Amino acid sequence: MSSILPSSPTIQIGRGFSSNYFDARLRLTSRYDLDELVRDIKAHLGESGGISSTDVNEKYLISLAQKYASQPSDWAKYFYNDTSKNYTRNAIENINQKANILLLVWNPRKGSPIHDHANAHCIMKILAGELEETVYHMPDQDMPDQGAETKSPLEIKSQKVYRSNEVTYISDDIGLHRVRNPSSNKVAVSLHLYTPPNAADYGFNIFDESTGKASFVPQARSVGHPEGGAE
Numbered sequence: 001m002s003s004i005l006p007s008s009p010t011i012q013i014g015r016g017f018s019s020n021y022f023d024a025r026l027r028l029t030s031r032y033d034l035d036e037l038v039r040d041i042k043a044h045l046g047e048s049g050g051i052s053s054t055d056v057n058e059k060y061l062i063s064l065a066q067k068y069a070s071q072p073s074d075w076a077k078y079f080y081n082d083t084s085k086n087y088t089r090n091a092i093e094n095i096n097q098k099a100n101i102l103l104l105v106w107n108p109r110k111g112s113p114i115h116d117h118a119n120a121h122c123i124m125k126i127l128a129g130e131l132e133e134t135v136y137h138m139p140d141q142d143m144p145d146q147g148a149e150t151k152s153p154l155e156i157k158s159q160k161v162y163r164s165n166e167v168t169y170i171s172d173d174i175g176l177h178r179v180r181n182p183s184s185n186k187v188a189v190s191l192h193l194y195t196p197p198n199a200a201d202y203g204f205n206i207f208d209e210s211t212g213k214a215s216f217v218p219q220a221r222s223v224g225h226p227e228g229g230a231e
C-alpha cells in the first residue's frame with residue numbers, strides 16, 4: 001500500500017507553503033518576549049569563558065532591554081513578594097561568570113540602601129509601577145571596597161522617576177545609587193541585568209549618606225535566598 005503512495009511534490013510544496021506562510025505570519029504578529037530577551041542577552045555575552053566588564057557592549061544590552069515590552073504573564077513565575085522586606089531579588093537566569101538577570105519586587109515606599117555595583121554594568125527596566133532612582137557622585141576615596149572612610153556627605157547627581165518599560169543604566173563610573181518605590185500602595189517590579197555578576201560572586205558596598213562611609217557586603221543574595229540586599 002505504502003509503495004504506491006508517491007511522495008507527491010504537490011503535497012510537499014503544499015506543506016512547505018503553508019508552514020512558511022504561518023511562520024511568516026507568526027513573525028509579523030509575535031511580540032518580543034522575556035525568553036527572547038534572555039536568549040539575546042546570553043547570545044551577546046557568549047556561552048563560556050570569563051569576561052571583564054569592559055568587554056560588554058552595554059549600549060546593545062540597553063537596546064535589548066528597551067525592545068522588550070513588559071508582559072506580566074512573562075514574569076509571573078519569577079514574582080515573589082515579601083512584605084517584611086523592602087524588596088525581594090528573584091533569579092531569572094544566572095549565566096555563570098557572565099551575568100545575573102533578576103526580577104526585583106519592591107514594596108510601597110521601600111527602597112535599597114545607597115550602593116555601588118561592584119565594577120559591573122547594571123541595567124534596570126521597570127516592568128510594573130514606578131521606581132525613583134537617586135544617583136550620587138562616587139565619593140573620593142582610593143579603595144571604597146576596603147571600607148575606607150570619608151567625612152563628607154554624599155552629593156546627589158540626579159534623581160528621576162522611571163515608569164513602566166523605561167530603562168536606566170548605572171555603573172561605578174557614573175556613581176552610586178539608591179532605588180525606591182515612591183508609591184504609597186502599589187508594588188513595583190523591575191528587571192535587572194548585572195554583568196559581570198561581581199556583586200553576587202564577590203560582594204559590593206553600601207554607603208552612609210551623611211558620611212560617605214562604605215561598608216562591604218560580602219554577597220548579594222537572590223531567591224531561593226530572599227534576604228534582599230543591594231547590588
Ligand SMILES: N[C@@H](CS(=O)O)C(=O)O
Nearest residue numbers: 089112178179229230231
Ligand atoms: N542593585 C540593587 C537593586 S537597585 O537598587 O538597583 C540590587 O540588585 O539589589
Ligand SMILES: [Fe+2]
Nearest residue numbers: 122177230231
Ligand atoms: Fe543598584
